[in-house]
Amino acid sequence: MKVDNISVTVFSYKTSLVNDTDGHTHPGPEHDTDMAMLSIESDDGLKGFCFGSPQALRPYLLENYIKKVFVGEDPLRFEKLWQSLARWQRGSGGQLSDKTIAIAEMALLDLVGKKLNIPLWKLLGGFRDEVPAYGSTMCGDELKGGLSSPDDYGDFALKLIKQGYKAIKLHTWMPPVSWAPNVKMDIKACAAVREAVGEDFPLMLDANHWYSRTEAFELGKAIQELGYYWYEEPMDEHSSSSYKWLADNLDIPILGPEYAEGKFHTRAEWISNGICDIARTGTMDVGGIIPSIKITHLAEAFNMDCEIHGGGAGNLAVLGAISNARWYERGLLHPFIDYNVPPAYLHKIIDPMNNGMIRMPDLPGLGEDINFDYIKINAIKKY
Numbered sequence: 001m002k003v004d005n006i007s008v009t010v011f012s013y014k015t016s017l018v019n020d021t022d023g024h025t026h027p028g029p030e031h032d033t034d035m036a037m038l039s040i041e042s043d044d045g046l047k048g049f050c051f052g053s054p055q056a057l058r059p060y061l062l063e064n065y066i067k068k069v070f071v072g073e074d075p076l077r078f079e080k081l082w083q084s085l086a087r088w089q090r091g092s093g094g095q096l097s098d099k100t101i102a103i104a105e106m107a108l109l110d111l112v113g114k115k116l117n118i119p120l121w122k123l124l125g126g127f128r129d130e131v132p133a134y135g136s137t138m139c140g141d142e143l144k145g146g147l148s149s150p151d152d153y154g155d156f157a158l159k160l161i162k163q164g165y166k167a168i169k170l171h172t173w174m175p176p177v178s179w180a181p182n183v184k185m186d187i188k189a190c191a192a193v194r195e196a197v198g199e200d201f202p203l204m205l206d207a208n209h210w211y212s213r214t215e216a217f218e219l220g221k222a223i224q225e226l227g228y229y230w231y232e233e234p235m236d237e238h239s240s241s242s243y244k245w246l247a248d249n250l251d252i253p254i255l256g257p258e259y260a261e262g263k264f265h266t267r268a269e270w271i272s273n274g275i276c277d278i279a280r281t282g283t284m285d286v287g288g289i290i291p292s293i294k295i296t297h298l299a300e301a302f303n304m305d306c307e308i309h310g311g312g313a314g315n316l317a318v319l320g321a322i323s324n325a326r327w328y329e330r331g332l333l334h335p336f337i338d339y340n341v342p343p344a345y346l347h348k349i350i351d352p353m354n355n356g357m358i359r360m361p362d363l364p365g366l367g368e369d370i371n372f373d374y375i376k377i378n379a380i381k382k383y
Contacts, residue, residue, distance in 0.1 A: 001115060003070045003108075004043040008057045010036045011378045013344045016337065021176050024139040027146065027336040035345065037375060038066075038107045042075065048111025048365060050314075051345075052103035059383050065096050066104045075111050082108075082290045086263070098263070098287040105288035106314045106366060113365030120367070121320025121360045124293060130357045131319050135165035136331030139208065140173035140180070140189070146335055150188040154196035156335050164356040167202035167229065167327060168193065174208050181210040187222040194226045203227070204255075207234035213242055217249060224252040230278055230307075233258055244275045253277035258309050263287055264294045271302050281318075282309030289314050296322045313350045313366040320360040328358045344378075347371050 013035060018028030036057040040048045069085045082105050089096045113120045137156065140147045147153060157168050172189050173180035190205055197203065205223050207216070216234035223231060230253045235242050237260040247254040255278040260266050263286045270276045279299035281292045292308070296318065299306035305324050308315045311331065319325055330351060333339055342349045347369040351358045361367025 001046075001074060001076065002043045003040055003073055003075055003111075005039075005041040006062065006067050006070060007039050007041075007382060008036050008059075008062055009039065009375060009382045010034055010054050010380045011345065011375045012380055013374075013378060015343065022174060024171075024174055025332055026138060026141050027143065027334050034380065035343075037345075037370075038103055040070065040075070040104075040107045040111050042111060042115070044115075046111060046114050048075075048107045048109070048114060049368070049370060050103045050107035050110060050366070052099065056097060056100045056103060061095060061100050062383065065092065065100075070104070070108065075108050075115070078105070078108055078112060079290060081105075082288060086287055086291075098261070099284050102284050102286075102288040102314070105290060106283065109289055109317075110365035117364050119320075119361055119363065120289070120317040120365055124289070124317060125321035127321055127323050129320065129360045131316075131328045131360075132166040132326070132356055133328045133330040133351070133353055133358050134167035134169055134202070134204065135160040135163070135333050136169045136206075136329045137171050138332040138334045138337075139171040140177060142177060143336070150185070150192035152335075153189045154192035156333075157193045157196050159335070160333065161197060161201070164353060165330070166356040167204065168197070169204035169206055169232075169329070169331075171206050171208060171332070174210065181208070183211065183215050183219045186219055190223050190226055190228065194228075199227060202229045204230045204232065206232040209233045209236050211235055213245060216242075216246055220246060220250045220252055224250055228252060230255045232256065232280075240270065240273075240275050243270070244273060247275060247277060255307060256280050258282065259285055263291045264298060267295045268298055271299060271304060277304070279304050279306035280309055281306060283312070283314035283318065285309055289318055292318045293321060296324060300324045311351055313361070313368050316350060316358070316360065317366060330358070344374050345371050 012032050015033050016030045017025050034054050036054040038050050085101050142148050172186040211234045220231050232255045237257040254276050256276045258280050281295040296306040307325050
């Protein structure tokens with residue numbers, strides 16, 4: 001089997017999610033937006049697919065990097081192909097991002113899974129067939145009845161528990177909210193949720209990297225006293241020494257890094273130097289499933305958990321393959337959004353929840369049930 005052809009289809013679909021000027025997702029009016037689907041076809045007619053932004057799959061990247069590395073090669077040699085693409089990053093002048101590599105790699109692995117007629121999570125290790133979910137909120141907002149106050153967070157937490165979530169993670173307020181970030185308000189939100197759910201329910205906080213050392217310490221000390229399970233991203237992750245200082249001065253586990261560049265090399269530095277207590281990876285953060293698996297096993301060698309950033313088919317495949325992650329991040333969630341409604345280009349969501357548990361997909365490859373008819377009808381361009 002060889003890779004015979006690679007193409008991208010850009011299509012339009014409707015969504016009620018909008019991004020603010022700082023890139024955070026919130027509810028909004030329904031509107032049209034674009035999505036891209038990468039297709040990798042083998043010479044025996046099988047195809048692997050992965051979705052991503054049109055910017056991450058623009059023609060220049062497809063023609064000058066992905067096709068040059070993958071076409072004519074055996075997709076079963078996915079480690080070799082991932083290494084070849086990743087090592088070209090340095091010479092790409094910043095063009096070839098970890099997200100582009102991840103999308104290309106996951107489409108390739110989807111093809112491999114379909115060739116072998118096996119879900120990727122089984123192919124990569126098959127440690128478990130289900131995982132508990134935590135509800136991951138959107139960032140706070142100024143929408144009445146949304147996530148505009150500490151009481152809103154407390155009320156929403158109770159709704160999430162009724163839906164079956166086994167834990168909850170807060171994303172608190174961020175710019176362009178007029179008064180954010182604000183340590184005192186974050187503490188009030190965290191306290192309101194703790195009071196609502198009781199003292200034993202697992203809670204986490206993602207503070208979104210805007211704080212100084214002293215602010216991060218003040219917030220961390222407060223949620224430590226509230227019994228929060230982990231503390232995530234209160235400062236810019238490029239300052240690893242700041243996180244080492246924070247980890248040394250707090251008892252609550254520090255989780256990271258999430259977005260710091262450097263794939264498994266950066267995570268190795270954080271783990272070996274005591275910068276974090278729980279490691280972090282995510283397929284779109286580090287260049288795909290292959291480096292994510294490497295990072296989880298690296299953490300395992302140090303008897304550390306490695307939690308996976310975000311949901312989706314690729315991250316679910318990683319979780320099914322490994323033993324040292326405790327949760328699936330389901331979201332982002334908001335009182336005004338029904339997460340269980342799939343986007344129009346999928347027949348169903350990849351992560352339906354039953355009694356707080358997410359089952360691994362049964363379909364081969366990534367396991368997504370794609371609505372190809374919808375994509376064809378709403379296609380904008382193909383290259």
